[in-house]
Amino acid sequence: MTILKGATVxxxxxxxxxxxxxDVAAEVGINRASLYYYVGTKEELLVALVEQPAYEMTKHCEEALRSQRPADDKLRAALRSFIADLQNYPELFLLFSESQHIATIPEAAPIVANADAYGKTLLAIIEEGIKTSVFRSDLDSRLVMLGILGMHNWIHRWYVPGGRNTLNQIGDVFAEIVLSGLRPVSD
Incomplete structure (x- = not known):
C-alpha cells in the first residue's frame, strides 16, 4: 500500500x-522514521492527498462550461462530474471534511485558489443559463452557486458507501432538485 492510500484509510x-x-506508517507497514523520509508533516500529507483530485474536479467543471450545450445540460454535466470525481477520488471526501483546516495550511494556498476557481466556473454556468433564459432570472446567481456547493460539499457528512443510495442516485436527485428549481416559472 502506498503512503497516500494508507493516509486516506x-x-x-x-x-x-x-x-x-x-498511524499512517503502521497502516502502510513501514516504521515511523521511514515515513518521515517521505513526509515531514501531517498537513503536507493532507495537501498531497487532495491537490491533484481537486484540480481534476475543477477541470471537469471547466469542460462542462466550455461544451457546446445549453446551460442546463452544462450544469447537469458539471454536477455529474462532481459525483464521478467523488467516486474516482475518495480522498476528495477528506477535502470536504477538512476544508476549514486545509484553508489554514500555508502549503494549501493553491487548493484554496482552485476551490475558488471551481465556484467561479459553476457560477459562470448559472449566469449563462440566466442570460439565455434557460434558468430563472429572479434568483441571485451567487446564492444558487453557494446552495449547490453546500448540497454537494456536505455529502461526506452523511453518505454511507453500500447504504440506501449510491453516489450516482444521490447525484441524480441533487441535479434534479437544482435544475427543477432553476427552470423558469410558467405563467
Missing part, C-alpha cells in the same frame, strides 16, 4: 484531527 478511519503519522 487512516484519515477516514480516525478523522484528520486524531490521526497521527505513526
Amino acid at each position: 487512516v484519515f477516514r478511519r480516525e478523522g484528520y484531527a486524531r490521526a497521527r503519522l505513526e
Whole structure:
C-alpha cells in the first residue's frame, strides 16, 4: 500500500484531527522514521492527498462550461462530474471534511485558489443559463452557486458507501432538485 492510500484509510478511519503519522506508517507497514523520509508533516500529507483530485474536479467543471450545450445540460454535466470525481477520488471526501483546516495550511494556498476557481466556473454556468433564459432570472446567481456547493460539499457528512443510495442516485436527485428549481416559472 502506498503512503497516500494508507493516509486516506487512516484519515477516514480516525478523522484528520486524531490521526497521527505513526498511524499512517503502521497502516502502510513501514516504521515511523521511514515515513518521515517521505513526509515531514501531517498537513503536507493532507495537501498531497487532495491537490491533484481537486484540480481534476475543477477541470471537469471547466469542460462542462466550455461544451457546446445549453446551460442546463452544462450544469447537469458539471454536477455529474462532481459525483464521478467523488467516486474516482475518495480522498476528495477528506477535502470536504477538512476544508476549514486545509484553508489554514500555508502549503494549501493553491487548493484554496482552485476551490475558488471551481465556484467561479459553476457560477459562470448559472449566469449563462440566466442570460439565455434557460434558468430563472429572479434568483441571485451567487446564492444558487453557494446552495449547490453546500448540497454537494456536505455529502461526506452523511453518505454511507453500500447504504440506501449510491453516489450516482444521490447525484441524480441533487441535479434534479437544482435544475427543477432553476427552470423558469410558467405563467
